[in-house]
Amino acid sequence: MLQETITRDQPLQRWQDYVVPQCWEAFTDEDHAVWDLLFARQVELLGSRVVSAFFDGIDLLKLSHPGIPDVEGLNAILEPRTGWRTVAVPGLVPDDIFFAMLTERVFPVGNFIRKREQLDYLEAPDCFHDMFGHIPMLAHHDFAEMVEHVGRLGTAAIAADEGERMARIYWHSVEFGLAREGGELKILGAGLASSFGEAHFSLESDEVERLPFSVGRAVHTPYRHDAFQPRYLVSKSLERTIAHVLALTPERLLAL
Ligand SMILES: [Fe+2]
Numbered sequence: 001m002l003q004e005t006i007t008r009d010q011p012l013q014r015w016q017d018y019v020v021p022q023c024w025e026a027f028t029d030e031d032h033a034v035w036d037l038l039f040a041r042q043v044e045l046l047g048s049r050v051v052s053a054f055f056d057g058i059d060l061l062k063l064s065h066p067g068i069p070d071v072e073g074l075n076a077i078l079e080p081r082t083g084w085r086t087v088a089v090p091g092l093v094p095d096d097i098f099f100a101m102l103t104e105r106v107f108p109v110g111n112f113i114r115k116r117e118q119l120d121y122l123e124a125p126d127c128f129h130d131m132f133g134h135i136p137m138l139a140h141h142d143f144a145e146m147v148e149h150v151g152r153l154g155t156a157a158i159a160a161d162e163g164e165r166m167a168r169i170y171w172h173s174v175e176f177g178l179a180r181e182g183g184e185l186k187i188l189g190a191g192l193a194s195s196f197g198e199a200h201f202s203l204e205s206d207e208v209e210r211l212p213f214s215v216g217r218a219v220h221t222p223y224r225h226d227a228f229q230p231r232y233l234v235s236k237s238l239e240r241t242i243a244h245v246l247a248l249t250p251e252r253l254l255a256l
Contacts, residue, residue, distance in 0.1 A: 020111055057138070095158060095167060096158050113128055133190030176229050178234045208228075
């Protein structure tokens with residue numbers, strides 16, 4: 001996300017304009033096999049490397065069921081639990097549309113999956129990144145509330161022409177955040193949870209900076225979307241990240 005790949009030939013102003021049918025029936029056996037391969041590989045890799053809420057969500061949403069999940073089946077479990085639902089989109093949506101979706105507890109998921117030859121390379125987030133990386137955490141009640149708040153803050157920041165501030169907080173928490181749990185360093189962000197190479201790298205590389213997470217630091221820490229991050233922000237806990245983001249107001253965000 002946070003990269004504009006859907007071009008606006010005509011001005012589209014409602015997030016609903018970006019939603020497309022998932023067309024689950026159009027996924028081929030090979031597509032489902034790629035999902036299963038990615039899923040098995042990533043679950044084995046993550047093991048105890050990810051915050052426990054992540055696997056709670058995987059179990060609750062029955063994501064270990066073989067094949068690419070269909071959005072309706074996923075929503076049938078997710079929506080009654082936290083009020084979140086997924087919608088299919090053909091690619092990255094503009095930031096204002098993305099944040100508008102979050103304010104309504106709607107999460108966009110790509111309607112495509114990478115090819116077997118590109119297991120580790122992605123030009124744009126596909127349904128494995130979106131559904132495996134993001135959706136499990138949206139089954140966590142407090143995290144679910146935080147992401148809705150991110151949507152409100154992002155919308156307010158864009159209106160003040162300061163959208164990058166919220167993009168950076170989003171990036172350093174929901175996408176690429178690390179957090180301590182039981183004294184150990186764990187993956188929190190979806191970009192890490194869904195990446196084979198960067199999941200290892202973020203936790204184990206000696207070549208990166210790991211700095212304590214705060215919303216103030218996140219606002220002033222640039223990120224890369226074309227390479228592994230040169231620095232990660234580490235929260236004292238998942239709960240701390242949630243509390244700090246929920247305590248943020250649009251006014252304070254703009255003053256940080
Ligand atoms: Fe993402």
